[in-house]
Amino acid sequence: MAELYNHREVETKWQKVWDDEKAFKTSDDFTKPKYYALVEFPYPSGQGLHVGHPRPYTALDIVARKRRMQGYNVLYPMGWDAFGLPTENYAIKNHIHPRIVTENNVKRFKSQLHSLGYSFDWDREINTTDVKYYKWTQWIFLKLFKAGLAYKAEMPINWCTSCKVGLANEEVVNGVCERCGSEVIRKVKSQWMLKITAYADKLIEGLDTVDYIERVKVSQKNWIGKSTGAEVDFAVKGKDEKLTVYTTRPDTLFGVTYMVISPEHPMIDKYKDDLKNYDEVVAYREQAAKKSDFERTELAKDKTGVMLDGLTAIDPVNDKEIPIWVSDYVLMSYGTGAIMAVPAHDERDWEFAKKFNMPIIEVVAGSPVDVNEAVYTDVATGTLVNSGFLDGLSVADAKEKIIEFMTEKGIGHAKTNYKLRDWVFSRQRYWGEPIPIVHCDKCGYVALPESELPLELPDVESYMPTDNGESPLAAMTEWVNTTCPCCGGPAKRETDTMPQWAGSSWYFLRYTDPHNDKELASQEALKYWMPVDWYNGGMEHTTLHLLYSRFWHRFLYDEGVVPCPEPYQKRTSHGMILGSNGEKMSKSRGNVVNPDDIVRDYGADTLRTYEMFIGAFDLSASWSEDGVKGCRRFLERVWKLQDILTEEDGYSADMEVKLHQTIKKVSSDFENLKYNTAIAAMMALINEFYKKNSVTKGEYRTLLTLLNPVAPHITEELWQRAGFDGRVYQTVWPEFDEEKTKEATVEIAVQINGKTRATLAIHKDDQKDTVIENAKKVIADKLTGSIVKEIYVPGRIVNIVMK
Known part of the structure; x- marks a missing residue:
C-alpha cells in the first residue's frame, strides 16, 4: 500500500x-x-x-x-x-x-x-528595465527616427489636474483620474509619434500568411480600419475656406443636410469674429476637453452639439447651403476633424438630426424609410434617388460616377483611409526608457550616436511629477544639459520617456x-x-x-x-478565469483567489490540472473550489495506481485499443487547445485500470508520459518509484497505431420493424450473414410472424421486417 x-x-x-x-x-x-x-x-x-x-x-x-x-x-x-x-x-x-x-x-x-x-x-x-536590454530598445527607436518614422507633433492628451501628468485613455474613468479621482482635461502637448500608419497595408497583408485564430485577425483588421472612399471639399460661404471631409459613401452627397466639426477645429478661432455665439462654442469646447476620446465617440451616448451661428457650408454637388455644427463625437485626431452628415443613411447622423430637428433626405432606395416616423436605413445596395444625375444608378456605379465628377470639377478625389492613428510614443514620466534624442536650437532634433547607447535613466532621489506637466527628468538639469552630436553646441536631452x-x-x-x-x-x-x-x-x-x-x-x-x-x-x-460568482476577480468584489494558497493546500500539479480542466481554453470560466478538490482526487487516484501495478512490460490485450485511443486523443487535444478533454480522456483510462484492478508497467509508463506535461511533479516521482530509466521529461512521447485505435468489437442495435428490441456485440470483421443470424438469435422469442426482409447497416443496426 x-x-x-x-x-x-x-x-x-x-x-x-x-x-x-x-x-x-x-x-x-x-x-x-x-x-x-x-x-x-x-x-x-x-x-x-x-x-x-x-x-x-x-x-x-x-x-x-x-x-x-x-x-x-x-x-x-x-x-x-x-x-x-x-x-x-x-x-x-x-x-x-x-x-x-x-x-x-x-x-x-x-x-x-x-x-x-x-x-x-x-x-x-x-x-x-535592465540597461543591457533597453539599450537595444533605444537602438530600434533610432532606426525608426532615421527612417522618418519617429517624429514630434502637437497632440491632445488626457491631463490630470491634480497629479499633473498625462494619462492613457484607460486611466480616465467617467472624466476623472482613476488614481486620485480629480478632474481630467484635454491638453495639447508636443509628443513623439511613431508612424505606424505607413505600415497599415503591410500589417493587413501579413495576416494572410499566419495562423491566427479568426477573431484575432478580425480584431486586427477592424483596428486598422482600411476603407475606400473619397475626400470632398465643402466651401465655407463667403470665405476663402474649405472644409475637407472623408467619406466612404460619396454616392450620398445629395443627402447631406448639415456638417459637423470637432470642438478643437482651428476654423472656430480663425473666424471667431463672425460667430455670434462664439462664447457658447468655447464653453462647449471646454466641456468636451474633460472627456476621453472613447467617451466622446461612444455610440450609445446622448448626442450634444452647438450650431455655428454665422458660418455655413455649401454642398459641392448641388450648391445647397447647409449649417455647420460643433459636436464632441468628431475628433481632430481622426480624419480631417470634419464630417458630412447624411441622416437618412447613418445611425449617428440620424440621431443627431432627430434631436436637433434637421432635414432627413432619402437618397438610396432599397428598403422603406419614413423620415416622419423617425426611421433611418443604412443602405449599402440599392438605387439612387433624389440625387440629380445619379438617379437610377446602383450604389457601386454611383460611387464611381460621383468620384469622376468631383475629380473633373476639382472638388474631391478618391481616397483610401484608415482608422489606425499614428502611435503616441511619449510619456511625461520618469520610469521608462529615455528617448535617445537631443534638441539643438541650430540643428533641431538630433539622434545620439549609437556608440553612446545606452542612454541610462539617471538614478536620482526625486522622481515626482512636475507642476507644468513635463517629465520629472526635465528638472534634472545636469542630465538634461548636453552638447549637440551634430554641431557641438549646447543642446538639451529629450525628457519624455518611452511608453511601456x-x-x-x-x-x-x-x-x-x-x-x-x-x-x-x-x-x-x-x-x-x-x-x-x-x-x-x-x-x-x-x-x-x-x-x-x-x-x-x-x-x-x-x-x-x-x-x-x-x-x-x-x-x-x-479566456479569463472569473470569480466563483461569475464576475471578474477584483479586491473590491472580494472574489480574488491567491494561487499561493492553492499550491500550499492542494499542490501545484492540482492547480495546473484544474486550470486546464476548468473548461474550453478560449472561453472564460468561473473558479470552483469543488473543481479544485476534484482534480486533487484525480491525482490521488493516479498516485494509488502504485498499489495495482504489475510487472508486465507492455499493454495487456484488453487494454491495447484503449491505450492507443488515449494517446491519439491526448496528442491531438494538446495541439488544439482542448486540454480539458485530454485530461478527461486520461481520467477515463484510469477508470479502466481500476475496473481491471491492475495496470501493467507498459500502460503505467504511457499514462505517466501523457500526464507529465500537465502534472510534472507527481509523474516524475511515480516514474522514479516505478524504477523507470531517466526522467519523464527526457523520455520519448508515445505514438499510436491508427489501426489499433479501432475497436475490434462494436455494439449494434437489433430492431424489429424499426423498433430496437435488443443490442448485439459483433466483431468488426463479421460478415452480413453471420451478423443477421446472431441478431435473430438474440430476439428469437420476439420473432412471432413471418419475415419479409432482413436489413443490415454495417456496424450500426440489424432490422428484421415482419408482417
Whole structure:
C-alpha cells in the first residue's frame, strides 16, 4: 500500500532536481529541429500572480514539454515587462524608488512561477528595465527616427489636474483620474509619434500568411480600419475656406443636410469674429476637453452639439447651403476633424438630426424609410434617388460616377483611409526608457550616436511629477544639459520617456540571444529561432500590443535586421478565469483567489490540472473550489495506481485499443487547445485500470508520459518509484497505431420493424450473414410472424421486417 500523496515534499524535491540538472535549458545546437513557444511576459505588480496567470503559462508549458519529448530543441522563455505607470505611482505613494519596487515585485513573481513547476529556461530571463536590454530598445527607436518614422507633433492628451501628468485613455474613468479621482482635461502637448500608419497595408497583408485564430485577425483588421472612399471639399460661404471631409459613401452627397466639426477645429478661432455665439462654442469646447476620446465617440451616448451661428457650408454637388455644427463625437485626431452628415443613411447622423430637428433626405432606395416616423436605413445596395444625375444608378456605379465628377470639377478625389492613428510614443514620466534624442536650437532634433547607447535613466532621489506637466527628468538639469552630436553646441536631452509598449514590442527577439552585447541578437540565432511557432496571450492585447510588435518587427525586416516579415506564426488567446460568482476577480468584489494558497493546500500539479480542466481554453470560466478538490482526487487516484501495478512490460490485450485511443486523443487535444478533454480522456483510462484492478508497467509508463506535461511533479516521482530509466521529461512521447485505435468489437442495435428490441456485440470483421443470424438469435422469442426482409447497416443496426 503506497503512502499518502504528499504534494509539498514531491514538488519541492523535483523543482530542485530540475534546477540542479538545468532540465529545461535551451540548447545552442542549431542542427536540431526547433520549436519556439511564447507566452506574454507579465507586468510584475505588487499583488503578485493571480489565478488567471497560470492558465496560459500552463497551456504553453504543456506544448513545450510535449515538443521536447518529440525531439525538438525548445525555447520556452520568461521575462518581465517592468517599466510603467503602476510601479511609478506606487513608488510616489510609498516613497520607494521604482527600481526597488520593480526588483521586489520581480522576485516575488519569479518565486511564484517557480513554485508552479514551469519549464522556462531561466538562463534567458530578460527585464525591460535592465540597461543591457533597453539599450537595444533605444537602438530600434533610432532606426525608426532615421527612417522618418519617429517624429514630434502637437497632440491632445488626457491631463490630470491634480497629479499633473498625462494619462492613457484607460486611466480616465467617467472624466476623472482613476488614481486620485480629480478632474481630467484635454491638453495639447508636443509628443513623439511613431508612424505606424505607413505600415497599415503591410500589417493587413501579413495576416494572410499566419495562423491566427479568426477573431484575432478580425480584431486586427477592424483596428486598422482600411476603407475606400473619397475626400470632398465643402466651401465655407463667403470665405476663402474649405472644409475637407472623408467619406466612404460619396454616392450620398445629395443627402447631406448639415456638417459637423470637432470642438478643437482651428476654423472656430480663425473666424471667431463672425460667430455670434462664439462664447457658447468655447464653453462647449471646454466641456468636451474633460472627456476621453472613447467617451466622446461612444455610440450609445446622448448626442450634444452647438450650431455655428454665422458660418455655413455649401454642398459641392448641388450648391445647397447647409449649417455647420460643433459636436464632441468628431475628433481632430481622426480624419480631417470634419464630417458630412447624411441622416437618412447613418445611425449617428440620424440621431443627431432627430434631436436637433434637421432635414432627413432619402437618397438610396432599397428598403422603406419614413423620415416622419423617425426611421433611418443604412443602405449599402440599392438605387439612387433624389440625387440629380445619379438617379437610377446602383450604389457601386454611383460611387464611381460621383468620384469622376468631383475629380473633373476639382472638388474631391478618391481616397483610401484608415482608422489606425499614428502611435503616441511619449510619456511625461520618469520610469521608462529615455528617448535617445537631443534638441539643438541650430540643428533641431538630433539622434545620439549609437556608440553612446545606452542612454541610462539617471538614478536620482526625486522622481515626482512636475507642476507644468513635463517629465520629472526635465528638472534634472545636469542630465538634461548636453552638447549637440551634430554641431557641438549646447543642446538639451529629450525628457519624455518611452511608453511601456516599447519594451514589449520586440522582447521575443531578445530571448533568442539574451546575453549578446554586440547586437540585438545574432543573425544565426534569429534565423534559427524566428518566427515564434506559437504565441499565446490575452484577447485584450490583440490590437495594441500585437499590432505594435508586428509593426516593429516588419520595420526591422525591411531594415534587414530580422529574417522573416512576421514575428509570430501562430497566435491564440485564452479566456479569463472569473470569480466563483461569475464576475471578474477584483479586491473590491472580494472574489480574488491567491494561487499561493492553492499550491500550499492542494499542490501545484492540482492547480495546473484544474486550470486546464476548468473548461474550453478560449472561453472564460468561473473558479470552483469543488473543481479544485476534484482534480486533487484525480491525482490521488493516479498516485494509488502504485498499489495495482504489475510487472508486465507492455499493454495487456484488453487494454491495447484503449491505450492507443488515449494517446491519439491526448496528442491531438494538446495541439488544439482542448486540454480539458485530454485530461478527461486520461481520467477515463484510469477508470479502466481500476475496473481491471491492475495496470501493467507498459500502460503505467504511457499514462505517466501523457500526464507529465500537465502534472510534472507527481509523474516524475511515480516514474522514479516505478524504477523507470531517466526522467519523464527526457523520455520519448508515445505514438499510436491508427489501426489499433479501432475497436475490434462494436455494439449494434437489433430492431424489429424499426423498433430496437435488443443490442448485439459483433466483431468488426463479421460478415452480413453471420451478423443477421446472431441478431435473430438474440430476439428469437420476439420473432412471432413471418419475415419479409432482413436489413443490415454495417456496424450500426440489424432490422428484421415482419408482417
